[in-house]
Amino acid sequence: MTSRLLVLPLFLATVGFVLAQDKKDDVGIVGDYRVISVTKAGIALDKAALDEMKGVTIRDGKLIAKLPGEERVAAIKIDANANPKTIDMVPSLPDTADGKKAPEIVLPGIYSLEGAQLTISLAASATSPRPTTMTSTADNKQFVLVLNRGPVAVEVKKGPTLPTTKAEAKKDK
16 A cells, blocks of 8 residues: 555656656757758749758757748647647748738648658648648649758858969968
C-alpha cells in the first residue's frame, strides 16, 4: 500500500509533464528549413525565385520566412494531435492606408512532417475550408509549401579581396 502511495505522485507528475508537452504542439516542427517548393493554385514557383528565398524558421509559435531584403512573420497555431495535423496561420499584415490596424486573417491548413521534410498546405483564403490534401490545383487554389530541415542560407556581403602574394600586396599600394 505504501509503495502505491509513493508511485501515485510520480505517475501524476509524469501525466502532467506529458499534458504540458501536448500544449507545445509545435515542438516537433521547430527549426530551420530550406524551401524546396512553393505551389499556389497548381502553379509552382520557378527555380530562380526559389533560389532567392533564404529559408524558413519555425519557433515560438511563429513561422518566419526569410526573403531577399526582408522577413515575413506569421503566427501559427498547431494541433499535432488532429488527423491530419492542423496548422492555422495568421500573417502579419501592414496597416491600412488610413493608418488603421489591418484585420486579422486566419488561413486554415494541414501539415505533415516525414523525417526532415515538412509539407504545409494552406487554404486559398480565410473563408476557404481547411485543405484535406497536400496538393495544389487550379480548382482548389491551395498554397503548398515543401520544406527540408537544415540550415537556412546566410546572406554574405562580399568585401574586397585580400592579396594572396607579396607581389599582389605591392601592386595594391
